[in-house]
Amino acid sequence: MESRYQRSxxxxxxxxxxATSGPQQHRFEGPLLREVVLDAHPLFDxxxxxxxxxxxxxxxGGDGHRTVLAWAEIDAGFxxxxVLLATRLDGRDLDTAGSRLVVPVDRCGARYVSAITHVWVGGWPVPA
Incomplete structure (x- = not known):
């Protein structure tokens, strides 16, 4: 059965x-991060x-690398x-390597997280 993310x-x-390999140019494919998170029913209205x-x-990521994004960065209204949860890199599946976070608007690759193990979504605490 085809998943919702294969269709989108x-x-x-x-x-x-x-920082270690210099300029990189690639084609990434996968679902948009916001679609995956919205499908998981986050705790916001x-x-x-x-x-x-x-x-x-x-x-x-699997290597311990972590990064943070604001929901407003990926929200269609902001x-x-x-931002992708890439499952393909240059036409090849990332099945064995694991999905990769891809932030196309970034000039440096610091927020490209490989072998994603966890995506946490939460609210910034409201000041007292």
Missing amino acids: QAAEEVLFDC VRRRKDRSRFVLAVS GDAP
């Missing part, structure tokens, strides 16, 4: 600087912009960045 694949040609804008996402 996005593709991005990206160019970013890697999707109809309320101010509620959505206080949420953050923390993504962890930044609308096409």
Whole structure:
């Protein structure tokens, strides 16, 4: 049976600087991060912009690398960045390597997390 994410694949040609390997140019394919998170029913009211804008996402990789994104960066009503949970790299499946977080709007590759193990979504605490 075909999953919802196989039907809603996005593709991005990206160019970013890697601190260890220099400039990298690749084509990534996979579902948009926001679609995957929304399908998991996050604990915010999707109809309320101010509620959505206080949420953050923390993504962890198999090598211990972690990064954080603001929900507003990927929300279609705010930044609308096409951040992917890539399942393909340059036409090859990432099945054995694991999915990769791809942030096409970044010039450096620091937020490209490989072999994703965990995506956490939570609200920024409201000051007392």
